[in-house]
Amino acid sequence: MPTQNPPRLAAEALAFFLDFDGTLVPFDKPDENVPLVDDGLRSLLTELRNRADGALAVISGRSIEVIDGLFEPLRLAAAGEHGAEWRFTPHAHREQIVPPPGLVTAHAACERFASTNILVRFERKALSMVLHFHRHPELRDAAAKAAESGCLPGSGVKVLHARGMVEVKPVDASKGHAINRFMQAFPFAGRKPVFIGDDVTDEDGFLAVNALDGISIKVGAGHSHARYRLPDEDAVRDWLEQLLD
Secondary structure (H helix, E strand, O other): OOEEOOOOOOHHHEEEEEOOEOOOEOOOOOOOOOOOOOHHHHHHHHHHHHHOOOOEEEEOOOOHHHHHHHHOOOOOEEEEHHHOEEEOOOOOOOEEOOOOOOHHHHHHHHHHHHHOOOOOEEEEOOOOEEEEOOOOHHHHHHHHHHHHHOOOOOOOEEEEEEOOEEEEEEOOOOHHHHHHHHOOOOOOOOOEEEEEEOOHHHHHHHHHHHHOOOEEEEEOOOOOOOOEEEOOHHHHHHHHHHOOO
C-alpha cells in the first residue's frame, strides 16, 4: 500500500507522466465531454515542462485529439487511449499501434448493448471503445458481460474495468507500455519518472515506474501498487507547485 507524502525533488531531474481525469481535474461529471481546464493548470504544466526541459506528458484513456481540445491553446506530449497512440513532443507526428482485428467484433457487441440500454453511453475511439454508466453502477455487470462477449480469444482486444465505465482496448496498449516507450525517447530518457494516477487503469503505469525506481503516486483511496499517495486533485496541484519552489 502507498505511503503518504511523496518526496520533494528537483523538477529539473524528473520526467512527468500525468493522468487526466481524477488526477489533474475532478472526476465529477464524466458524461459531459469537457471537464474545464483552467488557466492555472495550464500555467503550472507549462512551467513544469519548461523546468523539465520538455519531459512532461499526459497519459490518458482519452484520445490525443480530445486531450488537445481540453488543453487548448496549450499543446503537450501525450499518450492517448491507454497508450495505443502517442507523440513524444507537443508537435511531433502522432504514432499508434497496429489496430487489432478484434476491434470490429467488440464494437458491434458494445454498440448493440448500448442501443438497448438508454442509461448507457457508447463512445467509440480510433483504437478502443467505452461503455459509460457513471450514474448507474447497477449496470456494471451487464455492461462488462456485453463487452466481454465481443472480445474473442486471440482477437487482440481485452476488457478494462474502470471507474464508472467498461472499456475495450488492444491487449498491447497500457499506460505502463506508454511510459516505458517515452522513457526511451528524448526528452524523457535518463530522467527519474513520476507518474500520478487515480484509477485501476493506472496500475500498469505505477508498476512500470516502480521498476524504473521512479515516483508512483496514487490519488485518492484504495489499494494500489503506487509507492505514495495524495488525497485529491488539489493535493496533486499543490505537490507539483512545490517542485517549482
